[in-house]
Amino acid sequence: MADKRMTEADVVAELSDGLTIGIGGWGSRRKPMSIVRAIVRSDLEDLTIVSYGGPDVGMLCASKQARKVVYGFVSLDSIALEPHFRAARQRGTIEAMEFDEGMLQWGLHAAAMRVSFLPCRAGLGSAVMEINPQLRTVTSPYDGEELVAMPALPLDVAIVHANRADARGNAQYLGPDWYYDNVFCMAAKKAFVSCERIVDTDDFRREGSEQTLKISRMYVDGVIEAPFGAHFTHCIPDYDRDEAFQREYAASAADDDAWAAFRSKYIDVSEEDYRRVAVGR
Amino acid sequence: MSAGEGPSRAEVCVVACAEAWRGDGELLASPIGTIPTIAVRLAAMTFEPDLLYTDGDAQLLGAPLPVGAPPDTPKLVEGWLPFGHFFPIAWSGKRHVMMGASQVDRFGNQNIACIGPWERPKAQLLGMRGAPGNTVNHPTSYWVPQHTTRVFVERVDCVSGVGYDRAAAAGPSATRFHEIRVVVTNLAVLDFQTPDHAMRLRSVHPDVTVNDVVAKTGFPLASPDDVPTTRAPTVEDLRLIRDVIDPQQLRDTEVPP
Numbered sequence: 001m002a003d004k005r006m007t008e009a010d011v012v013a014e015l016s017d018g019l020t021i022g023i024g025g026w027g028s029r030r031k032p033m034s035i036v037r038a039i040v041r042s043d044l045e046d047l048t049i050v051s052y053g054g055p056d057v058g059m060l061c062a063s064k065q066a067r068k069v070v071y072g073f074v075s076l077d078s079i080a081l082e083p084h085f086r087a088a089r090q091r092g093t094i095e096a097m098e099f100d101e102g103m104l105q106w107g108l109h110a111a112a113m114r115v116s117f118l119p120c121r122a123g124l125g126s127a128v129m130e131i132n133p134q135l136r137t138v139t140s141p142y143d144g145e146e147l148v149a150m151p152a153l154p155l156d157v158a159i160v161h162a163n164r165a166d167a168r169g170n171a172q173y174l175g176p177d178w179y180y181d182n183v184f185c186m187a188a189k190k191a192f193v194s195c196e197r198i199v200d201t202d203d204f205r206r207e208g209s210e211q212t213l214k215i216s217r218m219y220v221d222g223v224i225e226a227p228f229g230a231h232f233t234h235c236i237p238d239y240d241r242d243e244a245f246q247r248e249y250a251a252s253a254a255d256d257d258a259w260a261a262f263r264s265k266y267i268d269v270s271e272e273d274y275r276r277v278a279v280g281r
Numbered sequence: 282m283s284a285g286e287g288p289s290r291a292e293v294c295v296v297a298c299a300e301a302w303r304g305d306g307e308l309l310a311s312p313i314g315t316i317p318t319i320a321v322r323l324a325a326m327t328f329e330p331d332l333l334y335t336d337g338d339a340q341l342l343g344a345p346l347p348v349g350a351p352p353d354t355p356k357l358v359e360g361w362l363p364f365g366h367f368f369p370i371a372w373s374g375k376r377h378v379m380m381g382a383s384q385v386d387r388f389g390n391q392n393i394a395c396i397g398p399w400e401r402p403k404a405q406l407l408g409m410r411g412a413p414g415n416t417v418n419h420p421t422s423y424w425v426p427q428h429t430t431r432v433f434v435e436r437v438d439c440v441s442g443v444g445y446d447r448a449a450a451a452g453p454s455a456t457r458f459h460e461i462r463v464v465v466t467n468l469a470v471l472d473f474q475t476p477d478h479a480m481r482l483r484s485v486h487p488d489v490t491v492n493d494v495v496a497k498t499g500f501p502l503a504s505p506d507d508v509p510t511t512r513a514p515t516v517e518d519l520r521l522i523r524d525v526i527d528p529q530q531l532r533d534t535e536v537p538p
Contacts, residue, residue: 026364053408073408080407089395089405098394100413102368121372121458122414125443125451131399145454176339177363240352 004169006222008038008271011192015157020048022188024160024181025233028054028076028241032161032194034229037267037274039065050153052101052179054233055249058084061094062259069094070153072101076250078243083253100128105180107153112186117149124148158188161230162215163238164207165195169220172204175236178214185219194226196238226271228279245278288514290467291316291532292522293486296514297465299324301422302377307331309370311378315535317424318348322526323518339363349529371411374458377420380412384437385423387480387500389461389473391442399439412441417448420460426535428466430499445478467536469494470511475503484511
């Protein structure tokens with residue numbers, strides 16, 4: 001029986017320059033931040049990030065490791081605009097691929113199901129068709145309707161954060177929404193799940209019903225126990241968003257010095273130190 | 282504030298936004314912003330009792346919750362709406378959203394993505410969000426808390442939500458389910474009920490003149506000879522807004538008194 005337990009550093013060791021990485025969660029909600037921080041500490045570069053974007057995208061823009069971002073929005077929720085992402089877009093330092101947020105999950109579904117596209121109405125008439133000149137429409141062979149052929153968005157790697165997981169890679173979501181974490185994993189060649197706590201498979205049913213088991217181990221290559229691994233984004237019901245910390249993070253976009261200070265205090269540190277300095281304040 | 286006082290501008294806006302959902306019956310009403318959120322709950326408690334709406338997250342509420350209520354407030358939950366269920370609902374058409382707009386033009390094209398050229402924006406905003414998909418799949422309205430020529434522009438910098446001219450140019454698949462119902466602002470209610478679907482002044486709020494609205498709109502605005510005044514809140518509307526739905530007066534943060 002496979003034991004897939006590993007650390008954030010092990011995940012980074014599996015990555016290489018130029019990969020396309022999908023990141024689960026939504027905005028500033030249940031992002032796999034401990035893995036994102038480990039990536040920021042590494043010398044990986046030239047990454048393509050696919051995300052319902054929040055501080056994951058922001059940090060990888062600030063660290064200049066994201067060459068390209070594929071998104072429908074990037075937001076910190078309670079702070080509407082992600083300041084690092086904003087700065088990168090306004091300076092022209094990242095390549096952007098922007099879709100309607102429904103199109104984004106449709107492209108992930110297409111990749112998961114190994115078809116080159118899925119049809120949708122979303123996108124027609126909007127600037128999405130112009131800013132993505134590679135987008136094509138398709139005419140239905142059944143009723144002649146012309147629809148957008150949303151291309152598959154295959155991922156090299158997916159990283160997501162769950163409430164619980166077992167050592168085999170089954171992941172449990174105890175909050176109100178698992179977003180598209182399962183689809184990100186299914187669209188990727190390799191998927192890594194961090195979680196608040198690794199539990200015995202036998203304990204899942206004590207935590208929640210079988211309907212909370214949203215990701216199957218057959219799509220998972222590694223499991224990382226990361227208490228407060230989503231901090232400062234929320235990981236309901238384990239913890240809420242740390243709004244004070246999020247404000248401090250947002251302020252780190254003021255200038256290069258502010259980012260350097262934030263980075264040395266909160267990112268270039270061990271996870272134990274992060275929990276002590278950032279979570280235990 | 283007692284129910285005896287006359288309506289504030291914010292309260293007029295709540296009622297004007299609520300009216301956007303009149304006649305919608307049993308579908309998902311999605312408000313973005315504080316005043317639209319109060320408005321959906323008011324509509325559901327008065328003339329549209331069958332509307333569905335959420336707590337702002339993944340729970341469908343069976344009875345209105347005050348806006349700004351702490352997370353541990355008891356609530357009646359009648360359903361579950363995680364994002365995995367959300368796009369199938371939106372794309373099925375059983376939804377009417379009221380979104381914000383950083384810019385909106387004469388034919389209802391809306392921009393929330395960026396100011397300046399998309400390739401390298403002067404100001405990056407939220408991004409497309411769901412606006413392209415919303416506008417071609419189900420009715421969409423807009424809420425603009427500050428009616429200015431910066432928002433009401435001749436041409437939007439980036440088309441997130443699709444307006445009537447762009448939908449027509451994109452063809453029958455884009456127009457099939459397309460409807461921009463109304464644009465509600467702190468000054469007026471606007472719609473597109475003209476032969477060419479150009480924006481029209483539907484009503485002005487009490488104490489606002491047609492000229493006020495025209496001066497703050499950056500394109501020629503169709504307006505009938507006699508522009509009606511926006512419906513005033515009833516005594517019951519004011520009671521529900523003040524005592525039940527928004528006792529913290531969060532509405533005043535969006536439209537100050």
